[in-house]
Amino acid sequence: EEIHQKEYLSNGIMKQWNGDVHDVYSPVYIKKGEELKPKLIGSYPVCTEKEAQESLTSAVEAYNDGRGEWPTMSVAERIKHVEQFTRKMIATKDKVVKLIMWEIGKSHADAVKEFDRTVEYIYATIDSLKNLDRDSSKFEIAEGIAAQIRRSPLGVVLCMGPFNYPLNETFTTLIPALIMGNTILFKPPKFGTLLHYPLQEAFQESFPKGVINVIYGRGNVIIPGLMGSGKINVLTLIGSSKVANELKKQHPKVNRLRAVLGLDAKNASIITANADIDLAIKETVTGSLSFNGQRCTALKIVWVHRSNADEFINGFNKAVSELKFGLPWEEGVSLTPLPEPYKIDYLNECIADAEAKGAKVMNENGGVSKASFFFPAVVYPVTAEMKLYHEEQFGPIIPIVPFDDVEEVIQYLIDAQFGQQVSIFSRDASEVGSLIDPLVNQVSRVNINSQSQRGPDIFPFTGRKDSAEGTLSIPDAIRSFSIRSLVAFKMN
Ligand code: G3H
Numbered sequence: 456e457e458i459h460q461k462e463y464l465s466n467g468i469m470k471q472w473n474g475d476v477h478d479v480y481s482p483v484y485i486k487k488g489e490e491l492k493p494k495l496i497g498s499y500p501v502c503t504e505k506e507a508q509e510s511l512t513s514a515v516e517a518y519n520d521g522r523g524e525w526p527t528m529s530v531a532e533r534i535k536h537v538e539q540f541t542r543k544m545i546a547t548k549d550k551v552v553k554l555i556m557w558e559i560g561k562s563h564a565d566a567v568k569e570f571d572r573t574v575e576y577i578y579a580t581i582d583s584l585k586n587l588d589r590d591s592s593k594f595e596i597a598e599g600i601a602a603q604i605r606r607s608p609l610g611v612v613l614c615m616g617p618f619n620y621p622l623n624e625t626f627t628t629l630i631p632a633l634i635m636g637n638t639i640l641f642k643p644p645k646f647g648t649l650l651h652y653p654l655q656e657a658f659q660e661s662f663p664k665g666v667i668n669v670i671y672g673r674g675n676v677i678i679p680g681l682m683g684s685g686k687i688n689v690l691t692l693i694g695s696s697k698v699a700n701e702l703k704k705q706h707p708k709v710n711r712l713r714a715v716l717g718l719d720a721k722n723a724s725i726i727t728a729n730a731d732i733d734l735a736i737k738e739t740v741t742g743s744l745s746f747n748g749q750r751c752t753a754l755k756i757v758w759v760h761r762s763n764a765d766e767f768i769n770g771f772n773k774a775v776s777e778l779k780f781g782l783p784w785e786e787g788v789s790l791t792p793l794p795e796p797y798k799i800d801y802l803n804e805c806i807a808d809a810e811a812k813g814a815k816v817m818n819e820n821g822g823v824s825k826a827s828f829f830f831p832a833v834v835y836p837v838t839a840e841m842k843l844y845h846e847e848q849f850g851p852i853i854p855i856v857p858f859d860d861v862e863e864v865i866q867y868l869i870d871a872q873f874g875q876q877v878s879i880f881s882r883d884a885s886e887v888g889s890l891i892d893p894l895v896n897q898v899s900r901v902n903i904n905s906q907s908q909r910g911p912d913i914f915p916f917t918g919r920k921d922s923a924e925g926t927l928s929i930p931d932a933i934r935s936f937s938i939r940s941l942v943a944f945k946m947n
Pocket of ligand 1: 619620624749750751752753907908909910
């Protein structure tokens with residue numbers, strides 16, 4: 456069943472759209488005669504600049520310079536609205552999960568996990584806020600001053616999520632931003648838009664007029680005007696550092712803009728001479744290939760001690776060959792179609808570049824593609840001249856670099872543009888101990904004998920250098936979308 460949505464949510468009203476629409480094709484191809492073709496699954500309205508500006512105006516008016524109903528409401532009251540929304544959201548689970556599978560090709564198990572994890576995140580955020588109500592009578596007293604310490608909102612938040620976690624990554628910014636009293640302009644990702652339709656009604660029924668506005672359309676057409684208006688107080692984007700920098704530049708007073716950003720990463724798996732090779736293989740396969748490697752937290756380069764290179768590569772190739780390819784709803788599937796139509800060309804380009812500079816695809820069928828499927832390619836030996844050494848491939852290629860001294864890896868991390876995570880594999884506790892500080896001073900998370908990942912959500916999630924701005928755990932997100940403020944009383 457195709458979904459053709461002609462409405463977008465602005466100022467608490469679903470507005471009928473009669474203009475331009477964007478057709479959405481699934482990465483799941485269907486047979487048309489002898490040929491395989493992407494399947495049309497629906498369409499969404501393409502907002503004009505004017506429509507987007509109207510939505511911005513509705514968010515600005517609902518905020519009303521901090522005097523609006525929403526920013527002056529107590530946290531406890533706002534929580535009631537979010538709880539109402541979450542109950543309605545839970546009722547959409549089947550529809551949303553189906554759309555995650557069709558729109559971005561995520562397996563059923565992972566789509567369900569994404570949905571459930573998002574609901575858990577919302578309830579955990581609510582729980583952590585229970586003591587933060589502005590009406591609380593908690594005071595700090597010092598030097599004759601009694602102060603009520605609050606968390607106050609920041610204004611209008613422009614919220615943009617990514618295609619790989621269109622629900623979870625969006626809501627881990629949007630929900631804390633809402634609860635803290637900000638008003639929202641939300642643009643769903645280019646791939647992963649239709650799944651937000653069922654939620655649009657839940658937003659409409661749960662929040663006051665203008666508090667949340669959902670705009671659809673072409674980012675390069677509508678976003679510059681929004682940023683250029685100077686009326687966006689917080690930009691939240693999970694995406695690329697290139698786009699984040701462009702958007703920030705469009706804001707006339709960038710020093711007044713708070714940015715909460717989750718960006719690119721080139722996370723390294725480091726297999727030392729003392730590694731448990733079976734464990735390193737198991738963790739690096741899932742770390743690099745879950746959801747076809749399309750996770751900001753994925754392992755995107757593997758450094759292996761030269762003495763272990765052959766054993767690691769042979770075992771790794773075998774483990775890759777055992778992964779099940781299939782459509783998102785097939786049982787036990789882990790490799791699925793890629794949603795970005797241009798991705799396969801880019802992956803082929805990376806492989807051709809590496810081969811021209813002396814590397815080889817080491818596994819059988821590595822890099823073979825058909826329709827939107829791409830069989831993972833294990834590429835070795837990768838060197839500094841190759842794209843795969845520096846660029847975030849965000850897909851199923853595993854570049855492997857041999858090393859003799861772990862200092863080479865540390866220098867790579869020091870010179871790197873990004874700094875999110877590393878995974879280090881070693882059975883030698885003193886080796887691990889000596890590497891923790893040099894590693895954690897380059898990235899924001901060091902995983903010992905395990906793959907890289909985001910959660911649990913109570914842990915800080917951020918990155919160094921061009922990998923992030925701000926931190927997104929539950930308590931950190933609350934801080935990111937508010938300011939600590941005081942109401943102080945002098946006690947005479
Ligand atoms: O793409 C980035 C996601 O936040 C990754 O989360 O490590 O749980 O897959 P994950």
